[in-house]
Amino acid sequence: MSATPAAAAEPGRATAWWQNRWVRFAARRLLRLLVSLWVLVTAAFFMVHLVPGDPVRAALGPLAAADVVAARRHALGLDDRLLVQYWHFLRDLCTGQLGDSIGTQLPVGQIIGQRLPATAELALLAFAVAMAIAIPLGAAIAALTRHGRARRTELAFAGSSVVLGAVPDFVLGVLLVFVFAVQLHWLPVAGRDAPSSYVLPVLALAIGPAAILSRIVRVEMLAVLDTDYLRTARAKRLSGLRIHLVHALPNAVTATLTLSGLLLGSLVAGTVLVENVFAWPGLGSSIVGSITNKDFPLVQGTVLVYGIGVLLINTVVDVALAVLDPRSTIGVD
Template identity: 35%
Template sequence: MARYVLKRVIGIIPIVAVVSIISFLFVHLTPGDPIRIMYGADMDLATYETMKAKLGFNDPLYVQYGRYLGQILSGDFGISYKTKTNVSDEIGRRFLYTLGLTFASMFWALLIGLVVGIYSAAKRKSFWDRLGIISTTTIISIPEFWFGLMLMQVFAVQLGWLPTSGSGTFAHLILPSITLGFGVAAIIARFTRSSVLEVLQEDFVRTARAKGQRESVIIWTHVLRNALIPVITMTGLQFGFLLGGAVVVEQVFAWPGLGSYLIDSVLARDYPAMQALILLFSVQFLIVNLLVDISYSLVNPQIRYE
């Protein structure tokens, strides 16, 4: 296992290098002048040229990339053009908000998705199975921002039970986590149902039934161990997406996470913040995929990595 993990970690390095180049070019070739955005379009030419030289925009792109690469290898993502603060510090502060929102959302997603998916598969073609299929299809089709606004309208505006936006208490976390979690729960429920139904057709399940074992015992003891492999893959992918910043939901609920930071950085053409966030999201996704692969052997001991 250790050898496999080491090989995967080494394999991540060239991927991150390519991502850093692509993100650097993407950010610098995006239309929009950060100097004009920061200081106004009516600034005089002399001041403009001074700021351009100070920020290093007069250098060729390969020189700017070399300077950027040296910064990230030293653990420094530079200074934000907009806020004049250290980008690393800002990411560290906002990452905790995004991480908390991600774990809370995945709690709802796994709790609801696994229960609905397993029960629908166990009661195939029943009323409850059809209700589960219709419900998950409907939830997947609903835009997250609309669902979040409806939750806000009911539970915050009309009932007054929860705050509409912001952060700071557990109550602020409930609505955005439910908004994100229900969409992921619907996806997990569909994958769980399909996977469980597929495993239920296997020979070892028929053998267990022939021995007189109860259906609930068969599902929880024999079926889930094999059915959860594709579910874990999908859960890991969704976790990686959420950890990369739930941009729309964070904007709706004014949640101070990485998603809202990315939007602010793009609007301000804040190159250091944009580059750091894109690189961070890519590394996070690669790490989550590695952890998902490792978890396979924990769920099913027959899986071994050499």
Template identity: 45%
Template structure:
């Protein structure tokens, strides 16, 4: 058995780790395809009847459902669905007859702009805040600890729509510093990005604070202090690398939270993203659009989590050996 594990294309721990994660990702994506196909067809209602109206002739409704490929058996519909997916065809909107890929393509840029800015806010606010709190509040249980716990606790549980409404009222309506709606320039993405980033940033800050406090108690920190290193080298070279690994483990969860938050916040700020398109499609039972956007969002989250696992394996040999 040892000869098998030390030769061939999967000889290295990195290759075995990557192969395992890729296999799991494929299985999850396959389950996502099946679930997306099944869930959409479990939504009550007749698409043909909804498109043509309640007074439409039954024959016309049946003919339209046949054109939409909804009259065949479920195995036949699923086979057609897989064939279309293989060709990059997500179908056409029931409402506009526009290709779903076109609907997504027109709106994806706005959502990606929002997610990139929100992720930057989470990392640039959450990690430094957690490091500073871990150092400043180490071993203390006074008003600073109470204020930290209360602030991060409240920010971590506030619903996205509440935060979005508050930010829009203060910074857009009252102060008029930023646009209240729409997309385009980066300043239009600031308020919605902050609205979905504050809760994940609070969770990251709390985690980093705990990891920082734990790292400061380790023996290697005592040795580093004995060398009379500057604060920047002490915390930057010896504490930060350890807490960054812990923060990285949350990246996949953070991305999923940002994507789900974007669905709500895009409605509040009237941004033409894939989140608002998903909500509109759900309201009119536009199955192909719902199916295509759900599949895209799920794929993004699954692939991102796989990449995070791989990055963790490369950054920490212990994770690599355990997963290989």
């Protein structure tokens, strides 16, 4: 007996559902995220064990009795084989446990929870400042230097943006401290006690990315200004301000907005050194101190938070780009 039309359509609907490019796109991004997370977790575990020295001895001090050190190592599971420790580490992660700090004996999750807001705040403020500088600066330089005009301005912009983009964040931070805190006494050297204490660390993180992004905005703006629809806008005798702000700028910043997500990820990672320059009470200060003290659980937990943050930001950027430009998903068909 022949199958009914409804029954015959079921396999087709199932196949069509699986072949949908959005489903395949989401599946590939999810698989990539899971593999990246596993690589990150594995690297975070094994890399800290390459650091020479005994973390328990470092925490208890050189005068601690050998039996006390041995008991503490056993309690932490550090006397097990490395693969056994790795298995316990994965098992604890699956239950949301990051272990206890060897030095302070506080839960690693509690320490991260106390310091994460300061790091996130610093990275987000630096991101906002970088975008606020890069977009108007790049658009203005494009308008000024179009068709070879203001050659000196173009050379000055190109040279300064290359230099500022190449200077490491922590070097720029030291220079800012020397000028504005030590020499001019305008801003505090370190800490997070007042609004003025945010200025130097935020600028140290934001200036380099702003210089790089402004170059991208300028190139995109120059390309947009030569398109046909803007020639039509000029033919309609629209004001130059409206042409640049309403018609050109929204189309010119597409590539910049795509890179901005990656920029946010790099800013999160860049807080590690900048926080130590300005004694900022965030995860960056915590991870450097934990590496020095060989505090394995705290190092692992902090590295995981940084890595997961960057991975999630990159995933969100991929999804947002796919939504804004569906052609970016063609590769999954």
